[in-house]
Amino acid sequence: MSYDPIMLLDAYRRMRAIREFEERMRREVQAGTVPGFVHLYCGEEAIAVGACMHLQDTDYIGSTHRGHGHCIAKGCDIEGLLLEIYCKQGGLCNGKGGSMHMADLNKGMLGANAIVGGAPPIAIGAALTAQVLGNRGVALAFIGDGASNQGTVFESMHMATVHKLPMIFMYENNGYAEFSGASWHLGGGDITRRAGGFGMPAVKVDGTDFFAVYDAMAEAVRRARDGEGPSSIEAVAMRWYGHFEGDMQTYRKKGEVDELRKTSDPLPKFEERATREFGLGVEELREIDEELREIIDEAVDVAKAAPKPLAPELYTDVYGSY
């Protein structure tokens, strides 16, 4: 496969944006400035970006409680996201959604979702819209390894096969669901084999390898756009941090994450190949790094300084018409 360097630069920018964003969020949570539960995406950047590089604003994604990375990969505005995480006026959802319920329909982002397994049924609805309108749109649901056990997820896969929906099930196997390991909670099952049982192509890839995700996704998107129905991709990439910020992670052996950082960091992995094989310049990547750091610094400042929603807003937006 060959890759457009402009696409690759864009992909790098998005992965780096996620990394910077999440590392900053981590420090902010530790400093106590962020309300609610926060679940970080570090280590899994290549999944969201490898997937979303194939999608337009008119394609849709359904997300999870660990949704920051999906939002950034799908092109949501960084400042809008931060304002939302800080629950401020002008946030993507005007502060009513917060970290676990961020959405941006204009960018085809159907919402983070604090109900595990909540998003796939919604995402197949977006796929149905594309099918009925015949607009070659596709929809994708990000689904955790833990979420892969939820009945709603199986139902969604099944419905998608019956109706040959233009749908992609992107499983993010990050090794854990809360404080339990996937090797246990998947029982005798295997995400990919289960998906295959529903009669759709199902592949397993290295989720820390942007190119692996991107390639698998290319075929899944082609199938979907050509009306051939749904596909499943299981991307394996351990999460670097706890289930939520504050998790003591006693279930992990010491040094596991240090090891991951060394051997499986999606960013250096990408950079190595992209610079070696596809001519990206290390220089320009560092410029991107710098630029993103500034953007995020500024956006965090803006978010912190922004006004809180006013009390009467509690009552608005329940209905479109009353």
Next chain:
Amino acid sequence: MSYDPIMLLDAYRRMRAIREFEERMRREVQAGTVPGFVHLYCGEEAIAVGACMHLQDTDYIGSTHRGHGHCIAKGCDIEGLLLEIYCKQGGLCNGKGGSMHMADLNKGMLGANAIVGGAPPIAIGAALTAQVLGNRGVALAFIGDGASNQGTVFESMHMATVHKLPMIFMYENNGYAEFSGASWHLGGGDITRRAGGFGMPAVKVDGTDFFAVYDAMAEAVRRARDGEGPSSIEAVAMRWYGHFEGDMQTYRKKGEVDELRKTSDPLPKFEERATREFGLGVEELREIDEELREIIDEAVDVAKAAPKPLAPELYTDVYGSY
């Protein structure tokens, strides 16, 4: 495999009882004497009986809206069943359950269930009890082809594999879910392949062949009792009648059922082999037929004549203690 003739006689008796019972119910529904929705089991007798011949009263089954056959196969009292279907005093559930909710815990029958996919989660609970108490008990859920698409069913299979529960998933693929055919509603999926994806042994058998069901079940029960975990069996046997009594069945081609009666009637199939290979006498089978006809005739008379539940019973049995 060799078969105990006493067991075979018993199996015949149960299958014949189901057939007589259901044919009689059909005439009664047509005569307008039966309240509520009634779903008949004719054509599928070998599944319930092939399964239940391996079970004791202390083993449990979860059933469906099409539950008469399961009840009879599991040893529930015929008169108690009829009283219940007629919603009379003395019915298995004192008339509060009716055809779609009959249960008999003393016989290990956890209830017919009018919620499609409702029973499997309950059945794995019975399997959990057996596991925790270490009593070598097993549980089995009957699940229709249509029900096999319900999230609760997938969740139950998964939970059973994770905990290696002594559980059997007995899929009754009778070709249709209401007015839609299984070849369509299963999409690209296949019941057995899907079950296999969860990591349990999964086999497909001819559900009109008692011996095939019985043999598959023998291994599944052994595994379960020996603590090796759950199994799935898909037994294929078309239903002879409509989804419910009254269904016009325009989705079926003319003559389909006549053909089934000729080629795939589980009773003659059983009789042929049982008399030829295992020494059952045609004479004694005819005596059983006669006897059952009388039992059912009498029980229907009893049920029709029995007193209705009295108004105050509306208010009882909501709680054990108030």
Next chain:
Amino acid sequence: MPQKNIRDAINETLKLEMRRDPRVVVIGEDVVGGLGGSSGVEEAAGGTFGVTAGLAAEFGRRRVIDTPITESAIIGMAGGAALTGLRPVAELMFIDFIGVCFDQILNQIAKFRYMFGGKARVPVVIRTMTGAGLGTGPQHSQSLYNMLANVPGIKVVLPSNAYDAKGLLTTAIRDDDPVIFCENKAMYLDACEVPDESYTIPFGQAAITRPGSDVTVVALSRMVTLANQVADKLAGEGIRVEVVDPRTISPLDTATILGSVQKTGRLVAVDECNPVCSFASELVSLAACEAYDALQAAPVKVTAPHTPVPAAPDLEQYYVPSLARIEEAIRNTLGGSTASARKVV
């Protein structure tokens, strides 16, 4: 004007709206039927009770969409389709099945607009069947609309006749918010005059089906029919019963209800739900909090008891509010009391 029953009025409304707007699609189990069947017939069902009959023939299977038995996926898919440009009318065959898909209603569809800061439109209608009385037992006879009225973000509609069914369903399909449309399964053949052309009935506007000044009876769905009958009977005795049919319970026309109570000073709330946290309790609470000074007697609730719906028709008849119990409640609140109806309940 032509007479039409509720089933046909709903069917006609679906057709009119699908003709009017290509984004309207119908989704559900056996809304057409016959796929995968051996006869190859085009339509084997048209809905369990025939409500969606003929839709596929006119609009094709791309817009009239059969599904497997998988309610979470049905409702979620309808919600997701609504978020992204369709206007789905999903069918939840019986409201009792809400348990297998409740998250998609409670936490997803109902909350999208709010969670997303007002930036979502969620034009989805969920048609479903409610009500006891047909001997269908504990899992096919419930009402449960009280639970839905409790959920912010959805609208809840309960038509009591064919004319209202058409007008309210038209409004529901054109509305940009999620609507649960409750069809009482015992009423499909109830007929009245229904115009052929489209019309809308606004949400949150109660109908006074019997004007009166002695006592206010608020009733819903099939209970309106019973309340009207009792009102007619008592009119013969000179008792002027006002029957108010809210038609939509979320939003609720509190002004009309309170206005009536202010006039009559007496309230009987008739409701097929189980009593605790029921819609009847809500009505009584509304009157007690907002029309306290006008009340001249204790309000009376006529509801199902705190029991599941029994399968036995002989018990079920005592489960559902009856003419006798409604009449007794009216007499009670007027100060009299007939012993008769108390016998059983």
Next chain:
Amino acid sequence: MPQKNIRDAINETLKLEMRRDPRVVVIGEDVVGGLGGSSGVEEAAGGTFGVTAGLAAEFGRRRVIDTPITESAIIGMAGGAALTGLRPVAELMFIDFIGVCFDQILNQIAKFRYMFGGKARVPVVIRTMTGAGLGTGPQHSQSLYNMLANVPGIKVVLPSNAYDAKGLLTTAIRDDDPVIFCENKAMYLDACEVPDESYTIPFGQAAITRPGSDVTVVALSRMVTLANQVADKLAGEGIRVEVVDPRTISPLDTATILGSVQKTGRLVAVDECNPVCSFASELVSLAACEAYDALQAAPVKVTAPHTPVPAAPDLEQYYVPSLARIEEAIRNTLGGSTASARKVV
């Protein structure tokens, strides 16, 4: 007597009951934690908030059962186990997740005994977390217990302090009916005196946490704490507030509530549920129907508004009933009215 917080009181109760009866098992997501983890640690969680900590060490994983994320199977399995001889205590992590397993509660567990003609015993407890105030947003902050109170066949318990939590949970585990045990997530660290030994508190028996004669405030769970504080404050002004904590809302101690209203003539119902068909509406309805003659003023409801729970803490503080709103309601029903608390709501 030792001081214990609610978390520890519940943990201790589970241990005592598991020691007492080998049929008691605990089932839920990460009630232990750590299986399949790389460290091999014995217990990585003990419940999200540590409520089940140490159980596995004492009783082993055969009785303290971790599960995948699969709530329908968890709740159904617990129900089926209860039908067949165990006494499971299942954990539904947040009550908001009820949507993904509601059928197993609504149509299965709650109805077994009735559908089966009284021949089933269903000794299952579902522990779950309710309540807003921690900034956890629309899908992790709901109350929803009103919906459960509506369902015949289950009992619904909401302790307001550690002493009650222990006594009520003991009763729940020993009860042969399904019980939903609602733990307010903002109260786990609230402590009071709790004996070390086992004791039971009967269901359907309200506690009067503040005796008074001017106005009755009925409150639940965390709202009891607020109501007590307001009562204490107003006592300084000579206003004698009686605070009634029903403790169980199904069954409900109507006698104590009505007795109090009969005495005071005034009712304020405080409830964290959304208002329509809420438990507050049920309380007002109870008083209006059954204590009509005693009422001296319109009852007042203090509830959450008809909106989802917003993520923004700055909005959430107006969502949850507050000291100010309770105080205002009390003054209103007493005839006075302070403008202050109205500002926002």
